Amino acid sequence: MTGYFITFEGPEGAGKTTILGLLEKELRGKGFDVLSTREPGGIAISEQIRSVILDKKNTMMDGRTEALLYAAARRQHLVEKVIPALKQGKVVLCDRFIDSSLAYQGHARGLGIEEVLSINEFAIAGVMPTLTLLFKISPEKGMERIYKNEDREVNRLDLEAIDFHHKVYEGYMLLADRFKKRIQVVDAERPLNEVFSEVTELIESMLAK
Ligand SMILES: Nc1ncnc2c1ncn2[C@@H]1O[C@H](COP(=O)(O)OP(=O)(O)OP(=O)(O)O)[C@@H](O)[C@H]1O
Ligand SMILES: Cc1cn([C@H]2C[C@H](O)[C@@H](COP(=O)(O)O)O2)c(=O)[nH]c1=O
Numbered sequence: 001m002t003g004y005f006i007t008f009e010g011p012e013g014a015g016k017t018t019i020l021g022l023l024e025k026e027l028r029g030k031g032f033d034v035l036s037t038r039e040p041g042g043i044a045i046s047e048q049i050r051s052v053i054l055d056k057k058n059t060m061m062d063g064r065t066e067a068l069l070y071a072a073a074r075r076q077h078l079v080e081k082v083i084p085a086l087k088q089g090k091v092v093l094c095d096r097f098i099d100s101s102l103a104y105q106g107h108a109r110g111l112g113i114e115e116v117l118s119i120n121e122f123a124i125a126g127v128m129p130t131l132t133l134l135f136k137i138s139p140e141k142g143m144e145r146i147y148k149n150e151d152r153e154v155n156r157l158d159l160e161a162i163d164f165h166h167k168v169y170e171g172y173m174l175l176a177d178r179f180k181k182r183i184q185v186v187d188a189e190r191p192l193n194e195v196f197s198e199v200t201e202l203i204e205s206m207l208a209k
Contacts, residue, residue, distance in 0.1 A: 003086035004207070005127070007097040010135030011168050012158055013142030013149075014188045015195060019135070020093050022196050023203065027091055032207075035085040038095035040073035043080045049073040054155035061156075067105040067116050071123040074098070078127055086127075091207075098124060099132060099175050099183070104157070107171025108164050131206050133199060134176055135188035139165035 008016040017038075024036045040050040052058065053069050074097070085092050098120050106116035139162060146152060176183045184202050188195055 001083070001086040001127075002089045004091045004131070005082065005086055005094070005129045006092065006203070006206075007094045007099070007129040007132045008135065009096060009099045009103075009132055009183075010172065010188060011137055011139055011142045011165060013145035014135035014137040015145075015192065016095055016133075016135050018192065019133075019196055019199055020095055023199060024093055026200060027203070033088070033090045034093060035081070035090045036093045036095075037077070037081055039077060039097055039100065040070055042077045042082075042094075045080075046073035046077045049076075054157065056154075056156050056159065058156060063105065063109045063111050066109070067101060067111055067119060070101050070105065071119050074101075074120070075123040078124060083127060094129075097129060097132070099134070099172070099179075102175055103168050103171030107174065108160075108167035113171070113174070129182060131202070132179070132183045133202065134172055134183050134185045135195075136172070136185050137188040139169055141189055 008020050010016055020036060024034050027034045039046070040053060041047045049069050049072060053061070053066060053073075082092055082094065098117075101116050101120055102113050105111050106113035143158075143162070143165065146154070146158065176185050186195060186198055186202075
C-alpha cells in the first residue's frame with residue numbers, strides 16, 4: 001500500500017478532532033489527496049455499531065462485548081474505506097484506531113492489553129498506522145474542555161468515573177513507551193496554535209522520508 005495512514009489518539013477532549021480538521025486543510029492546500037475519517041464510524045455499518053456502543057442507555061454492556069464491537073467496527077471501516085484509500089496513495093487521517101481499544105478496553109476496562117491486542121490483530125490483519133499522534137492531556141483538563149463545548153454530545157464512555165479516565169491516560173502512556181517508533185507524543189495542554197505547529201512539523205518530516 002502506497003499511502004500514509006496517520007492516527008490521532010488520546011483521552012477525551014485532547015483536541016484530536018480539531019487538529020485533524022486543521023491538518024486536513026493544510027495538507028490539501030499543499031496538494032495532498034487526503035481522506036479524513038473516524039472510529040468508531042466512518043462508514044454506515046460502523047456508524048451503526050458506534051450508536052450501539054456509545055448509547056447512554058446501554059449501561060449493561062459487558063466489557064468484552066464492548067471490545068468486540070469496537071474491533072468489528074474497525075474491521076468494516078478498514079475494508080470499506082481505509083484500505084482502498086491507502087491503495088490509491090491517499091493520506092488517511094483517522095480520529096482514533098487500535099490504540100484506543102488498547103488504552104480504554106485493554107487497560108482502563110481491565111480486559112488486558114494483550115487480550116485486546118489479540119482480537120484486534122484478527123480485525124486489522126496487519127494494517128497498522130504509519131504514524132500515530134498521541135495527544136497528551138490530563139483527564140481533568142480534557143473533561144473540562146468537553147463540558148465547555150455545548151455542541152458535543154456526552155456519550156456513555158464520557159460518563160465513566162474519573163478513575164477510568166485516569167486509567168485511559170495511564171494506558172496511553174504505557175503504549176507510548178512500548179511503541180516508541182510509531183507513536184509520537186504531543187503535549188496537548190498548550191494553546192491550539194502551538195499544538196498545531198508541532199503536528200505540522202512532525203507530519204512534514206514523515207512525508208519527507
Ligand atoms: N489546544 C487547545 N486549547 C484549548 N481548547 C482546545 C484545544 N484544542 C481543542 N480545544 C477545544 O476543546 C474541545 C475538545 O476538542 P476536540 O473535540 O478536538 O477534542 P477530541 O480529542 O477530539 O475529543 P473527543 O475524543 O473526546 O471527542 C473543543 O471545544 C475544542 O475547541
Ligand atoms: C475507537 C475506540 C473508541 N473508544 C472510545 C473513546 C471515546 O470515549 C469514544 C469515541 O468518542 P469520540 O468522541 O469519537 O472520541 O469511544 C474506545 O473505548 N475504544 C475504541 O477502540
